[in-house]
Amino acid sequence: MTDTDTILIIDDEVQIRRLLEITLTANGYKISDAASGKEGLVFAATIRPTLIILDLGLPDADGIDILKKLREWYLKPIIILSVRDSEEDIVKALDYGANDYLTKPFRTKELLARIRVAIRQSNGALNNPELSFGALTIDLANHIVRKNNEVIKLTTTEFSLLALLAKNAGRVLTHQFILKEVWGMGYVQQTQYLRVFVAQLRKKIEEDPAKPKLLNTESGIGYRFGS
C-alpha cells in the first residue's frame, strides 16, 4: 500500500460515498468519487485510479455496461459494490471482468481486505513460486503441497484446482471460471466434478474439513481461497 493508491468510487448514494470516503481515507487511500456512470468513466480516464469501486445500480446507466466500457481499456482491479444480490447478477459482473464483489450492506473490514487483495494481485505480487497459508505451503514450481511440513499427496487435477485457487487467494472465482481453467471448456456446466474435488481437497488440506478455513464456498457463485 502506498500513498499514491487512489480509489475511484462510482456510486449515486451520497451516504455510501461519504462512508467509503471516511473509511478509506482513514486507511490511507486517496479518494475520488463520481455520482453517475458517465462521470465515473470520465474520472477513470483522467485520474487513472489504482482501483475502482463500482455500484451496479446507477441512475444514468446499467453498472454492467459501465463495467464493460471500463474493461475496454482499464486493466486495474474493479470491485463491485451493489445492493443487487442475485447470484446471476454477481456471476455476470465477475464474467465481465470484475475482480470481486460485495453486497450492501457490507462490512468495512471485509471491503478493506478485498481492496488489499485486489491491489496486491494487480501489482504482480505472485512472483513467489511458493505460497503459504497458515500451515499449508504450496510449491507451484515443483507441484509440492505441504501441511504442517508434511507432504500431501494430490492428484494432478486436485493440484491444478488448488493452484488456481491459491494464486487467486482472497478473490472469488466463479464455478464456470474454475471448471474452464482446470477441466477445460467442455466442462463448464459439470459442477458435480467441482463439488467432488473441492470436497476431496478439503479433506486433504483443511484442519477440519467440516469447518473449512481455506477453501470457502460463496453460495451459488463459486469459491474463494484463504482470507
Next chain:
Amino acid sequence: MNSLDENRPNPDELLASLINEEEKNKRGKLKIFFGMCAGVGKTYTMLETAKAEKLKGSDIVIGYVETHNRKETIELTEGFELVPRKTYDYKNTSIQEMDLDTIIARKPQIVLVDELAHTNAPGSRHTKRYHDVQEILENGINVYTTLNVQHLESRSETVAQITGIIIHETLPDKIFENADEVELVDLTPDELLQRLSDGKVYTHERSREAIENFFRKGNITALREMALRIVADRVDKQLYDYMQHKHIRGPWKSGLHLLVAIDYRHQSLRLLRWAKNLSYSMGASIQAIYIETLHKLSLKEHEQLDKNFKLAEQLGIKIRIITDSDAVKAIVNFAEKENVTHIIVGKPRVRNILSMFLLGNFVNKLVRYSGNIDVYVLGSDRQAKDHFRKKISVPPFTSNITQYIITSLLVVIFSLLSYLIRDIIGYQVVSFGLLFLVSILALFYGTGPILLAAILSSLIWDYFFIPPQFTLYIQKPLDIMMLVMFFFIALLNGILTSRVRRQEKKIRVREERTNALYQLTRELTLASGLDEVTSITVKYIHKYFNLDCTIILKNDLNRLDQVNHDTNIRLSENELSIAAWVYKHSSKAGKHTDTLPSSNYTFYPLVGNSGNMGVIAVEQLNVFTQGEDLFWEAFLSQISGKYEREFLWNAAKKADILNESDKLYKILFNSISHELRIPVSTIIGASDTLLSQSYPDETRQKLYNEINIAAIRLNRLIENLLNMSRLESGLIKPRLDWCDVHDLANKIAESLQQELKPFKLSTIIPNDMPLVKIDFGFIEQALYNLVLNATQNSPAGSRIRLKIFYDNGSLVLEVMDRGIGLRESDLSSVFNKFYRGKDARAVGTGLGLSIVKGFTEAHKGTITAENRQNGGAKFTMKIPVEISDMKKYS
C-alpha cells in the same frame, strides 16, 4: 271469524298493500277509459282528458289511437305529438302497430294507447297490447287506454251468451283490477243507437251489419249493466282497500270468502268465471283449490287442468293445490282453516249407476261436513261433455309400412310350415300356433300390424286348413265358432299387449326422466366452476331433449355473455336483446311463446332465489308436451340453482380474498412498523448519545455494538421482506445446480456464528451422502431461517441438531431443538404468514417460517413441524431431488 279478528286489519294484507303501493309509485299509472261497447266515446273522452292534462303542462304523446275516421276524434288528436307506428310485414300485407321501443325511449309523462285488449301483429315483441302497456308502465310512463266490457276475461263468456258473438281478444281481469284509475264512459242505449244511425260510430257500409249483429237494444242494456256493475264493484273494493290501509275500523263490507273447487274438466272454466263474477258482486275474496287425488290424469285431462290453472291466474284467483285421497275432507279442512264462507263446486259427472251413487256421495258428504259454510253446486255445461266421453281407447295406428310387411310375412311363413305338417298335427292345432304367433308379434309391433296379422291368419286358417280346404266356406258350426273366437282372441290379445307396452313405455319414459334428473343433480353437485356447470348443462340438454342450446350468463357488470361456444347457435344482436328481455322480465320468450314468437330460438330465464342467473336459448322445433314441460322445468330449476350457488360461491370467494388481503395488510403494517421501530430507535438513541457527549471507551464500545446489532436486525428484516415478496410474486424459479450438502451446513454454521455461540450445534450427514441438485441459495435461506428460529426458541446451552440425509428420492433436512416446543394448536399454522406462536419468545414478524415454507414449496418440497418426545421442536424439510454419487467422479 270472531268480531275481534274482523276489526283488526290482517298484518299480511297490510304489508301487501304497502308493497303494492310502493311498487305502484315506481311504475307508471294506468288509467282505463272503460265502456260497455264500441261507440260510446271512450277514445274521445280519453283525448279530451289528455288535452286538459296537456294544458296543465303534462308531456303527452299518442302511442296508438284509432280514430275510425271520426271527424271529432281526428280533430282532437291534433296538437298531440304522434309516435310513428311500426310496420310489420305479414303474409303480403303490412300491419301497423304501436312502436313500443320509441315510446319508451321518448319517455313522455303520459302516453295514449287505444284498445287495451288488442292482439298484436305476428313479429311484434308481445302477442298482446296489454303486455306492451305493462312494459311501458314498468318504465315509469303513465298510460291512458280504452277498454270495452266484453274484453274482460271473466265476462267474455257471458257476453258471448248475451250477444251470440264469441270474443277472441280478451284481457286478464287482474290487469283491469290493478289499474290505478278506471273512468266509466257511459251512454244510454238510445243515445248510442242514435249515434250509430247518425253514422258517428262506424263508416256507413259497416254500421248496418254491425247494428244488426251486435247493437241490439237488449244487448246494449245488458252490457251497460255489466259495465256499471264492474265499475261499482271496483269503487267498493277501493273503499275497502282504503279503509284497511287507514286502519278505519268499520263494517267490513262483506267478510265473505269464496272457495271454488276445480278439477281437470272443461267445466271448471265456467266454474271459475262464474265464481269470479259472484265474488265481484258479493265483494268477496276468492281463491281456488285443486285436490290431487289418486286419479291418474290422461294427457287430455292434463292439458285441460293446465288451461284451468291458466284461467284462474288470468282472473287473479289464487290456486292452492292439495294432495288428498278424500277430496271432500280436503276441501272442508281447507275451507275451515281459511275462514271460507262459500264453497263452489261443479256437479260431478253422471255416467252410470255407480257414479250416480258416488255423486250423491260427494255432494251429500260435502254438504254434511261443511257445517255452516254455504255450498253452491253448479251444473255441468253441455258442450264439454264430448270432450270426456270415455271410449275404449284403441292405441293409435302409428306403425310404419315395414311392420305390416314383416307381420304379414311371418304369418305366411308360419302358415306354410304348418301346411307341410298339417296331416300330422291336425288343422285345429294350427290355430293355436297362429294365435301364439299373433301374441308374440304384439310384443313388438303396433295395433295396425296386429290387426292385419289377426285378419290374415284367420283367413289363411279358414281357406287352407279348415275343411273343406281351399274355400272360405266352413262346414262344421264348431269350426265357425272356432274361427270367430280365434279372430277375437287374436285381436284382443294383440291390442291388450300393445296397450301394456305403451303403458310400459310411459313408465320407462318417466323412470328415465327421474333418472336423468338424478344424474344431472349428481353431476352438478360434483361440478365446480361455471364452465363445468355449463358443459354439463349443454351435455344433458342435448342428451335428454335432443336440443342444441346456448347459455347466456350474467357477468360481474350484470350484463349478459354467451358462455358456451361449442354450439351451432349464433345469436344475432336481435336475439341477444331478446335474451336481455327474458333476463330482465324472468319470463320465457321467442319461438312458441307469446313474446317475440318470430325468433328462431326459445329463450328461458334461469331463475334463482336471488334473481336471474341468465338465459338459456334452445332451438326447439316443437312445443313441449305436458310431461316434457314439467321435465324441462325441473331441469332448468336444477341448473339455475347450481348456477346460483356458483355465483354465490364466486362472490363469497372474492369477498374472502379481499378480507384476507385486508387482514394481511394490517398485520404487515403492525408487525413491520414494530419491527422497524425497535432497531431504528436503538440506532438513533445510541448514535445520539455518542454524538452529544464524550464517554469512556468502554461505554462507547457498548453503544457501537448496540448500533451494530440493531442494524443487523434491520437487515435481516429487509432480507425476509424481500424474499417474501419475491416468493409471493411467483417470479423466482429455483436454479438447480449440483451441491455438496456439507457446504450447506458449513454456510449456515458460518453465517449464524454469533447466534449459535450459546448453543451446541451438531451436524449429522451420512458418509455416503450423494451430491444433490438444488438451488443452493434457496435452501440456504430456508435452512438459515429454521436454525435461526431454533436459536430464538431454545434455552442457552442446549443442543441444536441439523441432520441432512437422502431418503427415497428426497433430500431431507431436519432441524431439532430442545426448546419449549410448539403448542398443538400452533403446529398447523406455524408456517402461515405473520403467524407468531402463542408462546414464541423471540420478537419477530412471523415471516421467517413462512419464508421457509415458500422456498420449500418453490422446490416442490414439503415442510412439517412436530414436537420431539423429550421436549423441543423438530422441523423437517423434504425436497425431491436428483442425485449423483460422488464416487463416480474421482
